[in-house]
Amino acid sequence: MTDTTSPGDATGIAAQDGAYARPAGALDLRRVGAHPDNWYPVALSSGVRGKPVAATFGGERMALYRGASGAVHALEDRCAHRQVPLSMGVVEGEALRCCYHAWAYRGDGRISQIPYLPKGVGRPPRGVRAYPVREAYGLVFVFPGDPAQAEATPLPDLPEYSSPRHRTMTYSRTVRCHYSFMHENLLDMNHQFLHRGVVGRLRPQLLGYEAGARSVEARYLFTHAGGRKNRGAGLLAAEGIGGSNSADVMTIRTEYPYQTLTLVPEKSDHPVFSLWVAYVPEDAEQRTCHVYGLLMIEKPRVPGAMRLAWPLIRRFTERVFAEDRMAVEAEQRAWDEQGEDRNHEVFPLILDVREVLRSNGVPLKPLARPCG
Template identity: 80%
Template sequence: MNQTDPAGSGLSRNQGRPAPEDGPDLRRVGAHPDFWYPVALSRKVRRGRAVAAVFAGERIALFRTRGGIVHALEDRCAHRQVPLSMGVVEGETLRCCYHAWAYRGDGRISQIPYLSKGDRRPPRGVRGYPVREAYGLVFVFPGDPEKAAVTELPDLLAYGSPHYRTMTFSRTVRCHYSFMHENLLDMNHQFLHRGVVGTLHPELLGYTTTPRSVEARYLFTHAGGKRNRGAGLLAAEGLGGKDSADVMTIRTEYPYQTLDLVPEGADHPAFRLWAAYVPEDAEQRTCHAYGLLMIEKPKVAAALHLAWPLIRRFTERVFAEDRTAVEAEQRAWDEQGEDRNHEVFPLILDVRSVLRGNGVPLGAGTPACGPGASGGCAPVAAGLPPAYGGTGVEFPAADGS
């Protein structure tokens, strides 16, 4: 574990100045598929309906059966490649809209209506993805399906707690997911939000780094300027508190990110944010940001209900400003064809190293240094999607019943 000095200079022990970065261009490193990624809001996948989703260029069809179970299939019919997300849910199966081939939740073909039971059938159906629902989101496991059972979903204790109320965000951002991690972790960009939060002074108290995570602690003080009312309400200033210094803890624990804000004198967060940045296209230059903002309820519960629209407008405005910045960074990368950033903040150099080390080089067959790798890099499973250099997936045999 790497730990910063207690003086808060931001320089790591045994590190007098930022070291040059090693390894591939971070913007050419893909998100490792061996994790659970949200791909839709649960409420968008209605009973008896199919919807389209995507992960890193892989088109996925989600459908909720009559019994209320959500399944995830490769979004193409094995017959003519028409998207299954255009299909019709019948009971516990999904039927293609074109020639009415029917699929079970695991991707096996359950019926080809114009063939008799003894006729020859295709040897394969389509790929089925492990899928789980939690926190109002639909998660899929796009990597090695054998690892899904032993890979945990993120543990969000505040979600569903009677002491917190959750605000959900779902937005597409036209940038590589790594820009989002860097943006949230580097609180020195508060000048960007000066019209919303006034003048904020962030002081880095210290940070720790492990092979899979970076956690930073900042002390925030309001140094002047007009502060958006929603900002004060979110920090409990307007819900019975007062203007004070706040301690913010931000953590990238691959592949997710969290933020906790604890007001001065409090022993628990006024709010907690969990976020995931899910790549959409095969080159991973666009991602979908899912966020769960869990806000502590005040003693008078109605106060939060009244403040909710103001908090929503404030957070949407901050997110819009951040999105403008990170999309500009992505455009610069697209124009230059490489990462020409001159990063000087050791904290961000560390998170870049974590993202690079846990990701998968796009178009390659092995992760840079994936989770569980020891003494080198573990090979990517043969079943990974072709975008990662895998050999494809063996689909289950068709079922003629």
């Protein structure tokens, strides 16, 4: 796939129906797993304190705990002995002790003690799997894939998170759909009809887009065509979204496996906010994902204004998100019932992002279900 820009055909609609059907023989996108050789957030830093907590990536259960040194460790969440979750255990220094028969593990997953195993007696060589861990942006990231790739794989770069000119609103919640529905939802801004009750009539116009081997980036011009205005939206965009006579440029980018969105108001040369999002599959079939979002908002010039605006922005974004969730979960339910993807997509950049997600992911193994 090569980069393409199509300013001449900004609408990006194909003249021939059927041109965008799933490629023959291609794997169903909803059966493609998120590639594990990436850093995925699996918890908020603030949630990992004295007690271990359970986390998950694509059905792999993990026990996260913060050792006495302050470092967070991530172990396979099953004691090597009898598979009781280590997240039910107790932190001791840098070690984690299983709640049941008190086997203890180091942060690298090796067994450090079996209390009733006397000295001189061989200890089971097998411990549990440990995952590389990094903390950044208030999130705990793990690397669920090949540990040898972890070092060379960069975390996302979010300079605005620690910039004094910005303040960050953090989101964390579960959505019961395959992560690909989330990418498609955000990239296809023609879905503003869904938010008509919150944002009024917004007219998104595609200015152009680029697609690469690991990315799709779309630029939209947003104009407000009347209807109800939302105060939170106005505050968020400095009277951009939802404000009258506004014409803002919204840029949405899937850069595998993350997604970003920025808004540049009409008379500005830099974003008033940018959003970074990761969709982390929870279950083995990856029909549920956990959304971690960081909304980095430029502070207004008037001191104290941000503090007043904060709850309104929270409320506005929660409402928009609730509507998106309703739609993508309905998509997942339809897929579940039909057992396959029957989408009939007409928007080229969505077809491109589907190809990006398909080619960068990994096929999911069917679940073992005993029959007969």
